[in-house]
Amino acid sequence: MPPRNHKNWLKVPKIEHISSECYNNHSIYEQEIEHIFAKVWVPMCHFSEMSNDGDYRSTQIAHQNVVAVNIKGNVKVFLCPSIDRPAGNGLDTAGLKELHSEVKHGGMVWTTLDPNPTQSVEEWTCGAFDCIADAIDAEDMEVFHYHKAVIDTNYKLWHDTNSEFYHDFMHYFNRVSGFNDEYFARKNIPFDNGHVNVSSFTVNYEEYDGFEDRGELSFPNLPPNQWYMVDLFPGFNFNLRGSAYRSDTVTPLGPNKVLIEFRGYGLKKDTPEERQTRIKHHNSIWGPFGRNLHEDLIGVAGQGTTMREGTEARNILHGRHENSTIHDEVGMRHYYEAWGKFLGVSPANPLGLATDDVIAAE
């Protein structure tokens, strides 16, 4: 095998791959805003955050301010050029342009900037939520935790970290409590529109020092201590870890900057004691006092650093084939196939460089 010198390093790999230009090129970022984020359904917030008549909650989608308003129990979403506070009560919506919206999949408020969406939310998510529908739709949920962070990385690197699971070796907690036969056998399941979910397995919480079994407070219709994950294109993650539910939503701020909003959910009917236990469970893994979230963020910030705009393009390999089990990169391949279709580019050569500029494989 020849040495991996610079010339060899730049050769086109013989397996599936994408270019790092997908992550750091400013024109690609602008195309993503226009052709992806301004078109798709976005889960902007949760109904429990605006459950009283007149409550509103805002966010930004594709550089546009949008606001969801509770109008006598019905949610309406509007474009809102200026807004004083991110959330509150009593917003005057007169003259604001209404957007399409739905409340779906566990009480999430969905909207799209597309004035003529060709698909409903149900059609857009096309089955990706089926695996957890009985658990998240059986009872009303309530947000008990919210925080946001601006991370110096590309939003897709954050989504990737929820799609590939070999980075799990980085998580001490997961190595101790999760690496069992069921873990390695679980499957990545692709759905249309670039979505993927990861089937369940049993987490052995008690293996981790100081933790205890979480089966007692598992969500309705969910076997004890199971863990399901839904990765929704282009960057939304829904994560049911037995006793607590979590969602992550991304708002890209640049090729190498992303705002991530993290929410933790319990059941509205929780007793105060049950709620405290769920909060503790959530926080001790994914909240600000856990370690998994920070380990993930350190990982993706490091990836972002190595791919900053202006760095030499390199190939990101997606060639692991392991019968769609947990470390198979089928989820990444599926996502980037959809991503390329939205932008009309090849993820392996997103800038459409002339073939003379690409060093061919031997």
Ligand SMILES: [Fe+2]
């Ligand atoms: Fe992780």
